[in-house]
Amino acid sequence: MATSDALHDLLYELSDAVPGQIHGSLIASRDGLLITETLSDSEEAERIAAMVATTLGVSRRMARRLGAGVLNETAISATERRIQMYLIGSEGALAVVTAADANVALINIQARKVVKSAEPLLRDTNP
């Protein structure tokens, strides 16, 4: 199975693990190239992938400047949706769009599983 298919499956497993709370997700490279996505608006996915890279890049630097340690995640909370973003190793990024009132703790647990499974797959595509 191609790596991007395997990563795509991980995104589906994620939404199945938290039924009804996830509106879509994507995996991108750290420099903002889209790898795979399940967003409802696929046309936006490439631009969102670049924005995820910017958001995580700036978040990581802010954490470092404030002596806050290593970045775990970045979240955007808006009236209609939440967007949770995570680094995948040194290569990738995961963004998950959820309901505004989603169970964040549960989503964090499931998203970290995706991060763990995706990391070796991404490393293999970028030798």
Added chain:
Amino acid sequence: MLPLKVLITGAVGAGKTTLVSTISEIEPLTTDVDSQEAIGKNQTTVGLDYGRMTLKERSVRLFGTPGQERFDYMWQMLGEGVDGMIVLVHAGHDTAETDTEHLLDTLRAKEAADVPFVVGITHSDEAGTHPEALREASFAQRAAAVLTADVRTERDGQALIHALVDAWGIQ
């Protein structure tokens, strides 16, 4: 006096991140990560470069942009309220002219770029580059000054920012 805001922009690999670190008086903030694309170098900017310097007793804030089109929202965000721009152009890139025109068009469409700018033609020391041809480009005609610059050097970095000071007419 309000601090001046300078946007340092141009296509990928032109030397924006390098210029900010060359002329900044504080340790610059960078957001470079490993590049997965072949862009002629290992790292690429995904957010911004930030530095600060003092010129004629005024504080100048320096904002470097990412180069790739997929980050064009950052060009617009960082371009808000700028007083001037340094546009870097890689002398060895075949698409340097069209890429630079496009970038300036995008900024102008948002009314961010109706400010004086100077052009720095970089990498002209490398073999097979054609810095002179770029001086004829239409963006170069609109520039307040066009300099060839090795932005790794303090001297050329300062020359660019001082060309902008001349364009502003600050005494």
